[in-house]
Amino acid sequence: MDATEDSLRKALAEKQSAVEAQGNAVRSLKAAKVAKAEIEAAIETLNALKLEKSSIERQLQAAVSGNGPDGSVNREAFRQAVVNTLERRLFYIPSFKIYRGVAGLYDYGPPGCAVKSNVLAFWRQHFVLEENMLEVDCPCVTPEVVLKASGHVDKFTDLMVKDEITGTCYRADHLLKDFFLDDLSAEELGAKIKEYGIVAPDTKNPLSDPYPFNLMFQTSIGPSGLSPGYMRPETAQGIFVNFKDLYYYNGNKLPFAAAQIGQAFRNEISPRQGLLRVREFTLAEIEHFVDPEDKSHPKYCEVADLEFLMFPREEQMSGQSAKRIRLGEAVSKGTVNNETLGYFIGRVYLFLTRLGIDKERLRFRQHLTNEMAHYAADCWDAEIECSYGWIECVGIADRSAYDLRAHTEKSGVPLVAHEKFSEPREVEELVIAPVKKELGLAFKGNQKMVVESLEAMNEKEAMEMKASLETKGEVEFYVCTLEKNVSIKKNMVTISKEKKKEHQRVFTPSVIEPSFGIGRIIYCLFEHSFYMRPSKAGDEQLNVFRFPPVVAPIKCTVFPLVQNQQYEEVAKVISKSLTAAGISHKIDITGTSIGKRYARTDELGVPFAITVDSSSSVTIRERDSKDQIRVNVEEAASVVKSATDGQSTWDDVWSNFPHHSSGSTED
Amino acid sequence: MDATEDSLRKALAEKQSAVEAQGNAVRSLKAAKVAKAEIEAAIETLNALKLEKSSIERQLQAAVSGNGPDGSVNREAFRQAVVNTLERRLFYIPSFKIYRGVAGLYDYGPPGCAVKSNVLAFWRQHFVLEENMLEVDCPCVTPEVVLKASGHVDKFTDLMVKDEITGTCYRADHLLKDFFLDDLSAEELGAKIKEYGIVAPDTKNPLSDPYPFNLMFQTSIGPSGLSPGYMRPETAQGIFVNFKDLYYYNGNKLPFAAAQIGQAFRNEISPRQGLLRVREFTLAEIEHFVDPEDKSHPKYCEVADLEFLMFPREEQMSGQSAKRIRLGEAVSKGTVNNETLGYFIGRVYLFLTRLGIDKERLRFRQHLTNEMAHYAADCWDAEIECSYGWIECVGIADRSAYDLRAHTEKSGVPLVAHEKFSEPREVEELVIAPVKKELGLAFKGNQKMVVESLEAMNEKEAMEMKASLETKGEVEFYVCTLEKNVSIKKNMVTISKEKKKEHQRVFTPSVIEPSFGIGRIIYCLFEHSFYMRPSKAGDEQLNVFRFPPVVAPIKCTVFPLVQNQQYEEVAKVISKSLTAAGISHKIDITGTSIGKRYARTDELGVPFAITVDSSSSVTIRERDSKDQIRVNVEEAASVVKSATDGQSTWDDVWSNFPHHSSGSTED
Missing domain, CATH: 3.30.720.200 (Signal recognition particle alu RNA binding heterodimer, srp9/1)
Structure with a gap:
């Protein structure tokens, strides 16, 4: 950390403490019901402090993201290169493009869809299968009563302002983003908009007062028009309302975890940042139910020795940056509230890094006290750094008994667990x-x-x-x-x-909830996997995604070296055995040069290429090293299978087969 | 086919022809603009004929479904046994049950969710991977313009009537179901309701005139309230609007197929028949784009020799029943319109029977001319017989160029293909x-x-x-x-x-669309897989699902024979190796008798059980035969793996390992 960054962090920490102290002062004054003028003065001081804090944050962000304007230009350029490749190769497509699209809705095209389905399959293997979770699948259409109980009908809102003439809507905090004002109420935001003379960006018309806009897509269930419903904003509620049945299914025993993968919907006021803030997205959520008096975890020891970047509340408050901490230490010191929460933090770390997320750009940040819901015991976000900054991709929260209690109260059905005593x-x-x-x-x-x-x-x-x-x-x-x-x-x-x-x-069980934003993880993975390298002739930059085999959209391509019937027959034989082995692959029989064809599949992140240059043996090329081995036609599929399903690595393969020097084939 | 059924079919065929002839007569009269009275008289004759036809259909249905009342009682009883098991073991759960549920919405609980995810994984393997399809993943939220182009905004309706006092809604055709009136217009239905004096079933109040109710869930996209949107009623439109990009992705070559798995939504007026008619469901759809002048298929020969129950238009019209036909014959005779359509019919047959659908209760029924959309070239439904009768589970339609043309027209973007001539x-x-x-x-x-x-x-x-x-x-x-x-x-x-x-x-390509209702297939699979057998003591009937391994929710259970630490340790070792092999399984260490524990997992359709009765070797029991073999602890996982992933069958395993006589363990 350089000197500027260091001093900025210190300044930020001081300001943060001052904000907290002043916030407490305001609350005491309100509680003491002192004169209105006195409270207002205190709030003014508070807002001034927040403004100063935000300014420091902005400077710090600039410093961290590559030392000023240059860094952010590089980030922009990098992002453009990634996004261009992703869109050109149909990893994703703005939805309904021929009708000029809809903001915040994206399609996954063939390679993106394959990456997504691989990520979800690996999630199922890593969490559901390995932890014996109870996976459920609930509808997106949800009646109002459920989301009333959960609090979403009343509180799942963003503050919005309208252009008073045209009616165009804006997110109030976006208009004030240059002033870095966090956590302001509707009234406070309205006052600031007046104070700074902010008008509608497009028309310069005056703006309405800010008011809450509910982010759920509303609909109506059945033909009567009398049963309001919403498209679920998260999948968790479907699990909570089934607690009683799931507890019974688990033999009336705690702890157990339920899981769900599915679509969720948020009617964002103004979607932005590509795949990061969208109106429909896939969530994968786990609700681990546990006795509040015993949050130990039997497999905790398997992750306790992992060491990775953590950013505890303390470090954030005192202006330090994230640091490498052994998970076991964080739990034993009480930084992480309990073993089960720690266990899931460890499992999330393993999941993300095995997908290909760079561990140096992954940190677990603890929520500050004022960020957490009042009922939460502790909460950590897995944040991944990409060109947009540090992005929250997984939230891991100990939500205590809040959700089950809320549904117990509203439904009248007790969502509780029983511990039978051995003796009364x-x-x-x-x-x-x-x-x-x-x-x-x-x-x-x-x-x-x-x-x-x-x-x-x-x-x-x-x-x-x-x-x-x-x-x-x-x-x-x-x-x-x-x-x-x-x-x-x-x-x-x-x-x-x-x-x-x-x-x-x-008793009402506590719930520990790891919640995964699959689209965000995939976007960050795209950025972390992308690199460029010069072509052999050195005349152009070629794009590569270094996806690990578990994620790669296609595991293998088959290229007859030249267009000839004999080679094409061999390619078909290999293709058949790849299909039988369940390996997704593609044959490319275009007459294009082999170098161009390699480049084309490197850009899709295909890890292996089989080139047919004889009818008895073929070469297998690994994407990143460009190393090639020579194998018999009959072995080709099984070598690729073992290298893609985790039985062996390329290094193993490399040491077991004769090497092939690429000669002139690469270009 | 017995005599009654035979004569009923003949009578039905005659009546069907009479209805068609009279229908044509009505149309001619309308076209000729003859006097209103004359037209009305002709319509009256038509409706009388329809009524007679429906009465015969009802008799035929009763005859087919098990010869009268007895048969239907048996069906009801069988269905109750299946549904009780499914609900008790949480294969599915009425959604939001603690809030008294919502009609037409169901959750898949743990075993149901696993079955569903297995069915989808197999679908991906069987269609997407083996056919190299381009899978995409589009949002459920869809702007109005897209569904206006597709015709859903104007035509995706059911006729509804309202109780004029209470406002309760009914599907008009449900109220008239005893009269078997098909294809009536709103006016005709309204006239019949008056004629038969039909009132609201619950209150006996008068009913409104029938009017069309759009079955799409409507919502609003963005904060302005000015952009109407709908939850998609099918996934197909997401593919059509992407045709241009997908064609490019495929190297501007035809034919190619795109595929999509996802949620679809229909706001049914009155959902019924459990999982068969619901308001939210999973569809898996394929859109195979092909040159209208060449609908041959390179892999057609692989399915041409399949023989199964087909029910061509001709046979339906002439009162015959479905019969076994070789697919190749149906195609070469022109019964099936073209090779590509035939290829998909064959692939669907293989898919369904490999899942475990009974091939004697599966038929491919061709749409009658009046059932098909005017633009369709040919259409076949895979119908599966269950306790509710023959249920349409997969539709396989040659939709010609209709959809691409509709979107070309509305969007102004030409969705066309090009065939470059070798010479001008x-x-x-x-x-x-x-x-x-x-x-x-x-x-x-x-x-x-x-x-x-x-x-x-x-x-x-x-x-x-x-x-x-x-x-x-x-x-x-x-x-x-x-x-x-x-x-x-x-x-x-x-x-x-x-x-x-x-x-x-x-030219605009033709599209051949196989569209799979995943929930319906799964429900029929539940019925086809269910059977009961007496317990060893003969004192009770035990439920079994005979799921093939590819579908089974859990592949294997591990039982320590008695509660003891040594056996439990062995069970854990085996569990670990099963996890490493990616085999979903469960350990059951309850002290319940082994017979009860077998019964418990038979009821979940678990194909194999490993029982630990020593620390060196264990037994593996197959669910349906109850046969047991003895294997070493180290081999257990790999034997189960090979028998579940299709490498070997239980017969192979049975002949390779020493048999174990169950002795007294079964009860």
């Missing part, structure tokens, strides 16, 4: 027994409200009442449904603690 | 050259309309005009935009045929 345990239980006859005499028509209020007392309140009744014989009691105090006498209620034998513990 | 060909081209000066003098402000009408003449019209002008010097010409005749003189237009050299042929 004695527990003390609070018993509040209102004497209805006396209460009826005293309160007549209000009796029911008084009874309910008495029964609703918590342990502390009840024990205080008991003490007061025993000493004074009478006590004033506020009945909120009556909005007044009533007088409770000793004969009106019995309060006691009774010993009881319990045979089991009933 | 001489063609005659019609040239119509209006002489604008003369036309301007003669028609002033109407000149433009006259010019356009002249240019729009087809070859026949133009050559007739040329002849008339040459003989008479003047001709009357109807200009439709002016709604009148004008007089065209010889000096106003030159019409000629010019010889031209063409270097290529430009």
